[in-house]
Amino acid sequence: MSKYYCSEMCNRVAYDSMQVLGGSGYMRDYACERHARDARITTIYEGTSQLQIVAAVRGVCSGTAERFIAELAGQDYEPQLNDLLSKLAEGTKQLKKTIAFVKEQGTEYMDLYGRGLVDIAIDLINGYLFCGQASSKFDMAVWSGEGGGTSESEKVSMRQRKAMVARRYINTNASKIAALAGLVCSGDKSTFTDYEALIGPIPAE
Ligand SMILES: Cc1cc2nc3c(=O)[nH]c(=O)nc-3n(C[C@H](O)[C@H](O)[C@H](O)COP(=O)(O)OP(=O)(O)OC[C@H]3O[C@@H](n4cnc5c(N)ncnc54)[C@H](O)[C@@H]3O)c2cc1C
Incomplete structure (x- = not known):
């Protein structure tokens, strides 16, 4: 439950962060894009x-x-x-x-x-x-x-x-x-x- 909840929540947070920062959140120039990519794998590996x-x-x-x-x-x-x-x-x-x-x-x-x-x-x-x-x-x-x-x-x-x-x-x-x-x-x-x-x-x- 902890792994499921935390990894889904970190995706929600990363997704919303990008939305708040708009185009700057999406571009590779800032850390947000990297956080969003890194968050995405957490609902897949170590058990989807x-x-x-x-x-x-x-x-x-x-x-x-x-x-x-x-x-x-x-x-x-x-x-x-x-x-x-x-x-x-x-x-x-x-x-x-x-x-x-x-x-x-x-x-x-x-x-x-x-x-x-x-x-x-x-x-x-x-x-x-x-x-x-x-x-x-x-x-x-x-x-x-x-x-x-x-x-x-x-x-x-x-x-x-x-x-x-x-x-x-x-x-x-x-x-x-x-x-x-x-x-x-x-x-x-x-x-x-x-x-x-x-x-x-x-x-x-
Ligand atoms: C960057 C990266 C690093 C990794 N590192 C390691 C590592 O160090 N050691 C290691 O052992 N593995 C590692 N893996 C493998 C990783 O654990 C698997 O990718 C993961 O377990 C998912 O298996 P799969 O990719 O075969 O997807 P699949 O099992 O093919 O699943 C595909 C989709 O079907 C869904 N699904 C599958 N079965 C069911 C079911 N019964 N009910 C409902 N939905 C289901 C899954 O949730 C998923 O959404 C790594 C993967 C990546 C991408």
Whole structure:
């Protein structure tokens, strides 16, 4: 899950960096182009993303991910994060429902929708990890990045900043989890049943 998530995320970051920098991002004159190329191989070597999913989906459907999520949910968190923890609990319910549906459909269906299942589990795990960081007993003032970082008033609490990151991550992903659960539970098997009708005939050799 870590390799899959990090390598896909670094591609997203590299792609968006190039978009932000426009033509300068695309040209070889600057480092961005090199970062984008280097990012691209990470979803291919050392196990492609698809194969990481094939490996991870079994753990999601066999209860390993659920147990890990339950362990994370049982830890102590800051009370100010309670609304986020409720959203994660709701997401976990959706994951369980989705797993139950997929198990009824069989192994082929599990592989077809593996990415959605693994993405839901990762979003929940990451959400709890962010809440854990925002509940750290240790705190310190860090630069907010506003105003160039020249005076003490520009510092913010690191724990507060981590809570903001957790809030943003969990709120953004709550609707994504619901949408993924809906997709996985749609029962749509057209990739198996109507493949050639949808994409055109597969050429004979
Ligand atoms: C720069 C570079 C360095 C490398 N270095 C090393 C090295 O040091 N040691 C080493 O051992 N190897 C190395 N490799 C090989 C690398 O690990 C393989 O390229 C990689 O494992 C993918 O295998 P493949 O290229 O044969 O693609 P294929 O296995 O042919 O895959 C093609 C596509 O089909 C998908 N696919 C395949 N099987 C499935 C499946 N069951 N379900 C869903 N999708 C599937 C893949 O995800 C991929 O998108 C290197 C490759 C590169 C490009």
